[in-house]
Amino acid sequence: MKKHETGFPYRHVAGYLLSIIMTVLALIIAFKTDLSFNMIMLVIGALAILQAGLQLTMFMHVNEGESGTINVINMAYSIFLAVVIVAGTIWVLTSGHAAPIN
Known part of the structure; x- marks a missing residue:
């Protein structure tokens, strides 16, 4: 069994910052680029899938435990x-x- 950690939650802060960065990146791609609509949707979809995976592993700890x-x-x-x-x-x-x- 994993020992309970009492220190600063560096993993949670890193996950939060990465989520914010991906969201801002999606906004920049959507509003500040001259890409086609289909390419914008593809990039935003890929960032959404990456962010969902990040949140599942960093915050919900889906791959930890027995x-x-x-x-x-x-x-x-x-x-x-x-x-x-x-x-x-x-x-x-x-x-x-x-x-x-x-």
Whole structure:
């Protein structure tokens, strides 16, 4: 079992600062660059995913403890299921497989 730390929470401060930096970077990219709309959305989406991962590891300690590996595997599986459901729904609704309505 991990010993309880009583010192200054350097990891939490570092995680907070990195989250702020990523948010400001997303704002700069959105408002101060001449990138295309699709590229801006791609960069902001990538920064959002990185920030979510950072917050899960730094603040929620998802990979620590006895069930850390199980938590990571469960989250990866949940993300996989969400992607399959959303992509499958979009595919079915846009591919025209439905019978025509008369």
